[in-house]
Amino acid sequence: MTEYDLVIIGGGPGGYVAAIRAAQLGMNVACVEMRGSLGGTCLNVGCIPSKALLSTSHKFHDAQNHFADIGIKASVSLDLKTMLDKKDKIVVDLTKGIEFLFKKNKITYVKGRGEITSASEVLVDGKETIKTKRILIATGSDIVRLPGVEIDEKKIVSSTGALNLNPVPEHLVVVGGGVIGLELGSVWKRLGAKVTVVEYMDKIGGPMDAELAKNFQRVLEKQGIVFKLGMKVTAADAKGKGVSLNMEPAKGGAAERLDADVVLVSIGRKPYTENLGLDKVGVKLDERGRIAVDSHFETNVKGIYAIGDVIAGPMLAHKAEEDGVVCVENMLGQKSHIDYNLVPGVIYTWPEVANVGKTEEELKAAGVDYKVGKFPFLANSRGKAVGETEGFVKLLADAKTDRLLGCHIIGPDAGTLIHEACLVMEFGGSSEDLARTCHAHPTLSEALKEAGLAVQGRAIHV
Numbered sequence: 001m002t003e004y005d006l007v008i009i010g011g012g013p014g015g016y017v018a019a020i021r022a023a024q025l026g027m028n029v030a031c032v033e034m035r036g037s038l039g040g041t042c043l044n045v046g047c048i049p050s051k052a053l054l055s056t057s058h059k060f061h062d063a064q065n066h067f068a069d070i071g072i073k074a075s076v077s078l079d080l081k082t083m084l085d086k087k088d089k090i091v092v093d094l095t096k097g098i099e100f101l102f103k104k105n106k107i108t109y110v111k112g113r114g115e116i117t118s119a120s121e122v123l124v125d126g127k128e129t130i131k132t133k134r135i136l137i138a139t140g141s142d143i144v145r146l147p148g149v150e151i152d153e154k155k156i157v158s159s160t161g162a163l164n165l166n167p168v169p170e171h172l173v174v175v176g177g178g179v180i181g182l183e184l185g186s187v188w189k190r191l192g193a194k195v196t197v198v199e200y201m202d203k204i205g206g207p208m209d210a211e212l213a214k215n216f217q218r219v220l221e222k223q224g225i226v227f228k229l230g231m232k233v234t235a236a237d238a239k240g241k242g243v244s245l246n247m248e249p250a251k252g253g254a255a256e257r258l259d260a261d262v263v264l265v266s267i268g269r270k271p272y273t274e275n276l277g278l279d280k281v282g283v284k285l286d287e288r289g290r291i292a293v294d295s296h297f298e299t300n301v302k303g304i305y306a307i308g309d310v311i312a313g314p315m316l317a318h319k320a321e322e323d324g325v326v327c328v329e330n331m332l333g334q335k336s337h338i339d340y341n342l343v344p345g346v347i348y349t350w351p352e353v354a355n356v357g358k359t360e361e362e363l364k365a366a367g368v369d370y371k372v373g374k375f376p377f378l379a380n381s382r383g384k385a386v387g388e389t390e391g392f393v394k395l396l397a398d399a400k401t402d403r404l405l406g407c408h409i410i411g412p413d414a415g416t417l418i419h420e421a422c423l424v425m426e427f428g429g430s431s432e433d434l435a436r437t438c439h440a441h442p443t444l445s446e447a448l449k450e451a452g453l454a455v456q457g458r459a460i461h462v
């Protein structure tokens, strides 16, 4: 029987990237995946299908609402089936692409559910045992359910069901004003639904910088999304044609009813370790049910490692990928490292919202003396030229050393622009480094340079 150097359980962005990097480094690798396709949550039901719909719905909305302003006359109607089919094809192409990469790197793809029976054995579908020197758990995450609100993926859906609604619901209620709820709420709003977002906290966007969250909410309200903040959904009745939701103020008060055609429950995700055999081999979890690992991603059981959504840190595909690379490089004695403070976060609405590093609230709480530099896209000539003037760049720099501590952007292509700040911060750079770097004109990136200048109170174009 073959003994692998590494068996990875889970073929998502954490697992498949770790498999490729391990193979590049000369390991004999197998990856066990039970979904029937590679790519995990991200490619199959997460990042990729949601971004496909965000892109196509944005184009539809633009054509319907903004083309006439710029002198393009068009008669536009929605062919939802084609839009959904297109999204599905993108997913299939990408997941097949990973199969190709596995073949290219001579990685064994094992289809089935993996269960750890010892630190050197993985049982697949209860039948076949694979022998290995090391095991890497990359089993990802699952949706958090709301008590009293049962998901049927038809009228009460998770993010997975919300990627396939047909027809467009008249009224979509999104429970949870975090990244996934706001992205998918935006999709269906653009395609014609009335959208109401019910959020337990009194701000949207989770831990987002409060100034950005306020602006972001205002922008989404201008687009027609209705927000009910500080409200707790307590029950859902789906017996009738639609769904009737009961909710009450989070801080206490009179209950309210809200009727919807479809309810999307998007209140978060939790680590997925079901039937993995962790208790049998003694792998410890932390207080939040995540697999506990050390700085080399090794669990308390020697030879068993874990990465991605199933451990602590931001639940993001690129974080899972970096975890995977760092983990396998460390297995072979390299000194790789990932700094979770520099993992960017992006919300792919329009405008986009992106962040890296600390928020103003975090700096205040830590007693750090900081300076703020802001620059609006309204004063950015490229933004003006292409009709994208919503939003601003906000930089936070250490008041004494000028080291860049945080960057928060709401605006066009924020998710691409943020990487300039990521790179400066990876190198321990300053706001002056950004400000003194020659930026091509006219580009949206100039807004970052100007925000850097603004930290010193010397922006040119405002």
Ligand SMILES: Cc1cc2nc3c(=O)[nH]c(=O)nc-3n(C[C@H](O)[C@H](O)[C@H](O)COP(=O)(O)OP(=O)(O)OC[C@H]3O[C@@H](n4cnc5c(N)ncnc54)[C@H](O)[C@@H]3O)c2cc1C
Residues within 6 Å of the ligand: 009, 010, 011, 012, 013, 014, 015, 032, 033, 034, 035, 039, 040, 041, 042, 043, 045, 046, 047, 048, 050, 112, 113, 114, 115, 138, 139, 140, 141, 159, 160, 180, 272, 274, 275, 276, 307, 308, 309, 310, 315, 316, 317, 318, 319, 320, 348
């Ligand atoms: C709607 C939505 C949109 C998102 N958008 C973004 C985005 O734009 N950007 C971003 O960075 N992140 C996004 N995410 C989050 C992102 O998908 C996750 O952070 C990422 O997929 C985590 O990667 P992972 O490899 O840790 O786990 P996963 O991608 O969840 O992969 C784990 C895999 O393990 C398999 N598995 C589990 N248990 C077993 C077992 N016992 N045996 C065999 N296989 C098993 C599962 O089938 C799954 O395929 C989104 C998520 C959702 C739901």
